[in-house]
Amino acid sequence: MSDIKPDKTADLKGLNCPMPVLKTKKAIEALEAGQILEVEVTDPGSKSDIPAMLKRTGNELLEMKEEGNVIKFLIKKVA
Amino acid sequence: MATDKKKRMAIIASKGTLDMAYPPLILASTAAAMDVEAAIFFTLYGVDIVNKRKNKSLQVAPIANPAMPSPVPFPNILGVLPGMTPMATAMMKGMIKKINWPSIPELVELCLESGVKMIACTPTLEMTGVKKEDLVEGVEVAGAAEFLDFALDADMTLFI
Numbered sequence: 001m002s003d004i005k006p007d008k009t010a011d012l013k014g015l016n017c018p019m020p021v022l023k024t025k026k027a028i029e030a031l032e033a034g035q036i037l038e039v040e041v042t043d044p045g046s047k048s049d050i051p052a053m054l055k056r057t058g059n060e061l062l063e064m065k066e067e068g069n070v071i072k073f074l075i076k077k078v079a
Numbered sequence: 080m081a082t083d084k085k086k087r088m089a090i091i092a093s094k095g096t097l098d099m100a101y102p103p104l105i106l107a108s109t110a111a112a113m114d115v116e117a118a119i120f121f122t123l124y125g126v127d128i129v130n131k132r133k134n135k136s137l138q139v140a141p142i143a144n145p146a147m148p149s150p151v152p153f154p155n156i157l158g159v160l161p162g163m164t165p166m167a168t169a170m171m172k173g174m175i176k177k178i179n180w181p182s183i184p185e186l187v188e189l190c191l192e193s194g195v196k197m198i199a200c201t202p203t204l205e206m207t208g209v210k211k212e213d214l215v216e217g218v219e220v221a222g223a224a225e226f227l228d229f230a231l232d233a234d235m236t237l238f239i
Contacts, residue, residue: 014179016180017105018108018109022189025113026112
């Protein structure tokens with residue numbers, strides 16, 4: 001995806017709203033501050049849902065990329 | 080936390096059908112994931128959502144619901160026929176499974192785990208004979224004033 005190496009990866013393909021947001025948040029909570037999480041989803045709503053959740057929780061979206069029907073996020077835990 | 084003071088959302092869940100059980104639980108669990116302090120006040124039929132003897136078997140009725148999707152064109156009045164409600168319920172459960180949604184009991188647990196305040200309305204319990212032991216563990220019992228005390232400081236309130 002890019003040269004940033006994730007500390008953890010969450011495969012949330014096939015899940016629909018609200019599960020990608022809930023599971024992404026849970027995965028962020030399991031990280032240490034500064035660690036990177038890679039999330040893979042197929043729910044198109046996640047393109048706006050996950051950034052909205054990150055904004056509200058003070059975490060950082062480093063990258064969002066679409067590969068076919070898979071959307072990949074790179075997230076840095078801040079809060 | 081992005082801001083100093085947490086945002087707050089208060090929801091009243093008044094309906095106990097399979098379809099209408101989802102919105103309050105989805106919004107509250109998502110709110111919790113967004114660091115919003117959320118509470119659901121379950122009143123009237125909504126209490127069934129947190130009644131562990133009932134929340135696995137919530138139903139949806141096709142009668143008087145012209146929006147209900149149907150595999151074949153279907154006069155709405157036929158919804159009164161015996162077996163139509165279980166059939167509509169089975170159909171909806173099939174659609175829920177297809178999109179990988181959690182069941183209602185699973186979603187109730189997700190809400191509780193993520194810190195959503197879940198309150199069942201005391202007069203409803205009194206009226207329907209539902210005991211605190213019948214409720215999912217972690218669900219509190221309180222009246223209107225407790226909900227209002229929370230909701231008066233909320234940034235968003237919804238009646239579902």
